[in-house]
Amino acid sequence: MEFKRSFRTNTTDWQCVYPKVNSWSLDGSGDCCSWDGVKCDEVTGRVIALDLSSSCLSGTISPNTTLFRLVHLELLNLAFNCFNFSSIPYGFSNLLRLKYLNLSNSDFSGEIPHDISQLSKLISLDLGNSLFGTLHFPTMGNLVHNLTGLKELDLSYVSLLSPIPPMLANFSSLTSLKPGHCKLHGEFPVSIFQLPNLEVLHIGGNSNLSGFFPQLRWGSPLKSLHLYQTNFSGEVPTSIKNLSLLNELIAWDCYFSGLLPSSLGNLSHLTLLDLSKNDIQGQIPFSFANLAQISTLRLAYNNLSGDTLEWVVNLTKLADLDISGNQLSGRFPSSFENLKQLTWLNLSHNDLHGDISGTLWNLKNLLGLWLRSLNLNGVIDVNNIFKLENLIFLSLSFNNNPFTKSFINPTTSKLSFLSLDSCNLIEFPQFIEHLSKLVLLKLPNNIIRGTIPRSMWKDSKESLRYIDLSHNLFTGFENNQTNLPLPNLEYFDISSNLLETTLPVPPPSIKLYNISNNVLYGDIPTSICEGSSLTMLDMSNNALNGTLPPCLGSISALIFLNLARNKFDGMIPHIYPDGCALRMIDLSENQLRGIVPRSLGNCGMLEYLNLGDNQINDTFPFWLTELAFLKVIDLKSNKFHGPIEGHPSQLNFSSLHILDLSNNSFNGKLPSMLLQSCRTMKVIDGEGKLAYMNIHLIIDLSFTSINGTDMTYHMTLKNKGTEREYVKILDILVAIDLSSNKFEGFIPELIGDLKSLRMLNLSNNFLNGSIPSSLAYLTVLESLDLSLNNLVGEIPQQLASLTFLEVFDVSHNRLSGPIPRGTQFDTFGSNSFAMNEGLCGSPLPNKGTNVDNAPPPPSFTIDNEEESLFDLDWKIMLAGTGVGFLVGIVLGNLVIDKKSRWFLRCSKRMARRWNR
Incomplete structure (x- = not known):
């Protein structure tokens, strides 16, 4: 008691x-x-x-x-x-x-x-x-x-x-x-x-546990074996037939390889077999036809081949079949007529072709049907879809699938999740109007023209949670009615269309709203802030104007905010409360004025801040140093002014990858204390996989979690003398651009500590003194621009050791002495050295005295840490090519020269190697 x-x-x-x-x-x-x-x-x-x-x-x-x-x-x-x-x-x-x-x-x-x-x-x-x-x-x-x-x-x-x-x-x-x-x-x-x-x-779920199957003498009593998400490897041995009582073997996401033994077909008690996401090859043994008790069979995402699925015919108890992501070929199978118990069928991502078999439409118990990327053709009779009265999930994406227009008005369909991505649809499928239980609708990457019909949600106003109409040719909404009568909508992506209308305002239930890359005009109504659950808002690349609603910064759940490349004016919203969740803010290429709001310091998780190409009139926002995760600061082309060096604040930009302060009116000495605080720039990461800077959003919808929505950073940088638009930015890109300001004094020796720099632009300032030899420590540097300053002395001979340097510009200074010889310096044209009367040597007309007989440049020691990023079997190919590493592997560059295209092909192969 x-x-x-x-x-x-x-x-x-x-x-x-x-x-x-x-x-x-x-x-x-x-x-x-x-x-x-x-x-x-x-x-x-x-x-x-x-x-x-x-x-x-x-x-x-x-x-x-x-x-x-x-x-x-x-x-x-x-x-x-x-x-x-x-x-x-x-x-x-x-x-x-x-x-x-x-x-x-x-x-x-x-x-x-x-x-x-x-x-x-x-x-x-x-x-x-x-x-x-x-x-x-x-x-x-x-x-x-x-x-x-x-x-x-x-x-x-x-x-x-x-x-x-x-x-x-x-x-x-x-x-x-x-x-x-x-x-x-x-x-x-x-x-x-x-x-x-x-x-x-x-023992599943132990990702650091390795092992293999024994070849002989093992556990005949075994009935249930779970090895999923471990490091088990090797072949599935023929001796597995000894497990005569085995009824479930779950080993997905392991490292098994080799062929499937035909002896698996001897396991007469087997009801569940899941070997998905391994490296198993060859054909599926025909002996699988003997697995009379099996109800779940999943072999997805291996390297299985073969041109027949006739072995499926005898598996009359099969309820779940997933053989997606293999190399199965031939015509679409017609061997499903006996599978009356089948509820889940996934044949996606194979090389099956032809028309969908008529036998599929007789599988009355089907709940989910996935036929993505199968080279299917022919017109699909919509009436057949509605014969599957219990069907909830249907994906026909990445096929050439037009639908019949005539159909019997369905009244009993349970279809809730419909994906028709990349199906070459030229008009809106009318049958969608009659799906009264529709929760998710995906129609992206088609060529549907005209207005979005309001009848689309005629019968599913209450149920619709997720709509993706992106990458089509929609021009507006029917009758220009932009209010969305969908009270429970949580995900709405209508980006990359031709919408020429005012902004459609989503309901307060919205969590992700992407309407970027259209021709929207007008202002943003304050009602947008009623979405207290709004996590991602992207209205970039439109013609929206007016002032930004002051309430924008107060949306407590907002993580990703992109309003770049519009016509907004006025002040940046000044209210960002404690606990602000924003991790990405892009307000670039507008006409915003005023100062950077101090309350942005409350956004402790902020990683990316882009305010470039506006009319902001402010001094450097030193309080940004409080944001420990900040990777990108872009303040270029504004009216920032005043000194940065000498500020009493203790600076700590430890996570910074990119700093762009170009085209402003900053003055005083170069900000040595700021640069000294950039700890990430001091370490070359030679072990990580190639990855893009992004924000990995996990959006909890009422019916699922969207896990894996990667919102990549997007920005314009002046790289190698050219303005380049980076649709994606590699995580290894480390760049500083302080050009076109009023900085003066010496270039500090400590700049050589920033060993991971790939781009450095100090051009068009009032810098004097000599070029520091410590720049030779920047062993992965690809672009160095010191032009349009008052630099004197010689070009340090040690810079010839920078074997990744593609662009070097010291023109319009007062330099003298011989130009370094060897490696990349033999590839630079005369424009790199122009308007320096004292310089001599190739490629300038003034060859100087005994230049041709000058000794080669002194060797420059590179420590193991610096070398590790390129310590692969293709390193020799890079040396001396005159083409920077980053040009090849940053996707989305709008300017790529002939040499870079060659390098792009090579570097893609490198990237695939790294990602294995």
Whole structure:
């Protein structure tokens, strides 16, 4: 009763089935052996079992819990309750008679008490948690070394951070072993497969755990085997036929290779086989026709080939078939007529061609049908689609699929998710108007012209959550009615069309709104701010005008804001509250005035700030140093003024990749303190994969999470003497542009510390003094522009060691002496050195004295860290080409010369190698 009083019961908890403790009472006989969940020994009357699973308990277990007084307990089950992430109490050593202990899925957290490892009589131990469990233990071996009599062990989602102990191979009684999602690492002991009684082995979700199947002598009792998301590799051996009782094998997202053994067809009890996302090759064995019990078969995203699916005919219990993402060829199969139980069918991304088989339309139980990218042709009779009365998901994307116009008005269709991306549609499919349960509609990348019909949502106003009409030729809305009568719409992408109208205002439920790349005009109404859940707003590349609504900065959920390349004027909104979630702001190429709002400092997660090409009149916003994640600052072509160097603030731009302050009126010395604080620019990352700067948005919609929406940065940079538009920007691009200001004084030697710089432009200032030799430390530099200054002295000979330098411009200075020889300097034209009367040597007419006999430039030591980015087998190809690394691999450059096209082809091959 004391234990009962320490908790409350919560019948609203989803895990709650029945509050067993409600039957506990001292009224009447007070015999606890009759209470729900309590079992007593029939001879002694002592409590030997306490089963309170799913009993709606809520609270925390006290360290002095009375449970530990029940020293005769042989079974304790507290699973599926809510203990509020409290610790499991220490004291189980009092219960040395325990045989069954189940504390699973009860919201415990912290370290598992060590005295549980002393319960040597345990037969079953279940500490498995849900996905959100936070239990941990130092090593798995220390937990189980005394529990040699275990038959069942479940540690799912317990953080162990250790190898699987080989001693488990001696636990001959084990029938079930489930250490899935435990952060295990190392090599899986292959001898565990050979345990004589093992029926269940679930080790999936341990991404650092490697292993392979044994070739001989392994676990004939095995019934369930989960290896998904591990580093298991090698071939599936012929000996798998020994697992005669196996009913499920789940091994997706591993590293299995080779051929599928025909012996898999001998597993007559197999009901589930999932080998998706491996590197398995060859044909699907025809012996699969013998898998008479199989209901789920998934072989997606391998390298399987073959031109027939006739083996499917006999699989009459098949409910889920996914063979997408392979190299299956031939005509679309006609062998589905016997698959009456089929509910999910995915044949996408293969080389099947021809018309859709008529047998598909007779599969009345189909819930999902995915036929993406199959080279299908012919006209699809819409009436056939509506024969599938239970169909919820349909994807025909990336096919040439026009539809018949005439059809019977459907009244019973359950179709909710329809994807017709890239189907060469030239008109809006009329049957969509009659889908009363439509939730998601994808029609991007077609050639649909004219206005968007309001009848599109005639029957689905309430249900529609997601609409993508991007990359078509829509010119407006029917009757020019831009209000969207869709009260529950959350995702609306109508970008890259020809919309010439005022801004359609989405409902307050909207979370992602993209209407960029159209011809919209007029202003932004303040009602846009009613969308308190708005996460992503992109109206860039239109002709919108007027002032920005002051409320824009107050949308608490907003992460991505892009209003670039419009005609907005007035002030930037000044209210950005504490906790502002913005990570990307692009207001470039407008006519905005005033100053940069100080309250932007409340946007602590901001990574990208582009205010370039406006009329902002302000001094440098030093408070930006408070934004620890800021990667890009672009303030170019405004009216910024005043000095930057010498400001008393402690600067810290530790994450900065790109700084563009060009075409302003900054003055004073070059901002040495600012540059010194750019820690990211001091390290060359030679190990990371090629990736683009972006924001990875996870947008929780009411029906799913859109995980993987990458919003890439977009900007214009002056690179190598040319304004270039970067639709995507590689993460390795590190650039500084301070050109066309009024900076004066010397170029500081510390600029050589910024070793990852690829672009440096200090041109058109009032700099004097000499060119620092420390620039030679910028070993990946591709573009260096020091033109239009007052620099004197010689060009340091050490700069000849910059083998990636494609553009070098020191024209219009007062330099003298010989031009360095060798490597890239032999590729620069005379324009790079013009208007420096004292310079001599090739390519200038003035060859100087004994220039041809001058010694080669001194060698320049490059440390391993600098060299590592290019330490691949194609490094020699890059050396001396005169073509910078970045030109080839930044996609979306609008200006690419002939040499760069050659390099682009080469570098794409390099990128594929890196990404393997």
